[in-house]
Amino acid sequence: MPESEDQFATLSYPGGQAQFPIRAAVDGHSSIDISSLTKQTGLTTLDYGFVNTASTASAITYIDGDEGILRYRGYPIEQLAAGSTFLEVAWLLINGELPTADELGDFTERIRHHTLVHEDLKQLFGALPYHAHPMSMLSSAVGALGTYYEADVDDPEAVDLATIRLLAKMPTIASYAHKKSLGQAFLYPDNSLSYVENFLRLNFGTMAEPYEVNPVVAKALERLLILHADHEQNASTSTVRLVGSTKANIFSSISAGISALYGPLHGGANEAVLEMLAGIQESGEGVKKFVERVKNKEGGVKLMGFGHRVYKNYDPRAKLVKESADAVLAELGVHDPLLDIAKELEQTALEDDYFVSRKLYPNVDFYTGVIYKAMGFPPRMFTVLFAIGRLPGWIAQWREVNTDPASKIGRPQQLYVGAPKRDLPAR
Ligand SMILES: CC(=O)SCCNC(=O)CCNC(=O)[C@H](O)C(C)(C)COP(=O)(O)OP(=O)(O)OC[C@H]1O[C@@H](n2cnc3c(N)ncnc32)[C@H](O)[C@@H]1OP(=O)(O)O
């Protein structure tokens, strides 16, 4: 990351003045490097939710939230979504460059070779209740992978093998979570199929009948996985990096990332959007009335799938997902009134000063649920699909934190506002 020699930010504080170097990022953004702040001034910064804090320098993903730009390793998301496969994008994120044909072939073969999950690990699902949320099942089982495989953080070969195992086994484990909640038997992977096709068969195939992959569904899912593959320092990725910074193994770190993704303010929003749309449909209250309730913050109700910490313009992925929603539902011959409600909600919000003044636009997950539903996934699987998509990003970011010489254990400061020192009463 280039550093401008002569640019400093000066801070005036009660004890005097202090200077901090400004570090310039590619494409013009910059950060004040405050790593010497406490040493120089005795002060710390306070920034709830890290709204103004860059926790790291990273070479993986670039976002310009005001312009609605997203690039993986420099490549625009629109180009990757149009012309790449998910595994190609995974390689790109993890290794920094597009794979050659040989590299991609070898990567794909290695992943195919590791899709099976240890029979004993399957027993874990027997101990979980049918009603368990698939995201809880996923984080438990991915964490449990670390009990089967050595993954020495400082051994590049072990990390490489763990990377392959995670990419190969996550779809199998995700399908077990789905099958468990349906009360159906787990299937073995079919390695004659592509990554996405195999995943679809694991979810929708049965022991009784052969499964035919619908190419429309496979293509749409591949595209959605690419759109979710990385998003710089979001909550789950920051979690993966923080856990990784302690030198915890990659399985535990990714399991923690899955847990962070689960929440409805983050990856869980895709499930919450569908619930919201279905709620509007069932109640018959109408979009306008619902939007009024959101604006009045009635019971903390939010327009799920709207708003974003970094995009203050239309999320470039949401544009692509919206196009996909129309195309995929048409190709599948599905008419879903929930898509009409979603479009009406978007239109109403985009014409309303409440949302315009706060720069609230649809995010990546406003339209995904309608597509996943048309594919046949139940809402509780939506965030699991997000996790499969985000996996290459988490892996790339975990590897970056563990190879960047500037990395340190993540350990924020706090501003203590509790009781001053007091003595226990004499007893
Ligand atoms: C894949 C992802 O993780 S993308 C995000 C997925 N999450 C969602 O879709 C959940 C809905 N959205 C949200 O909750 C938020 O927009 C977040 C969590 C994404 C971002 O939160 P923040 O950056 O902290 O924004 P913040 O909460 O400060 O919002 C700013 C203002 O917009 C309002 N606002 C933000 N999002 C929404 C929303 N979805 N609906 C209604 N109002 C909203 C806030 O109430 C606040 O208003 P105020 O100034 O009157 O208090």
Ligand SMILES: O=C([O-])CC(=O)C(=O)O
């Ligand atoms: O970046 C964020 O805050 C949320 C996220 O993961 C995404 O939008 O994909």
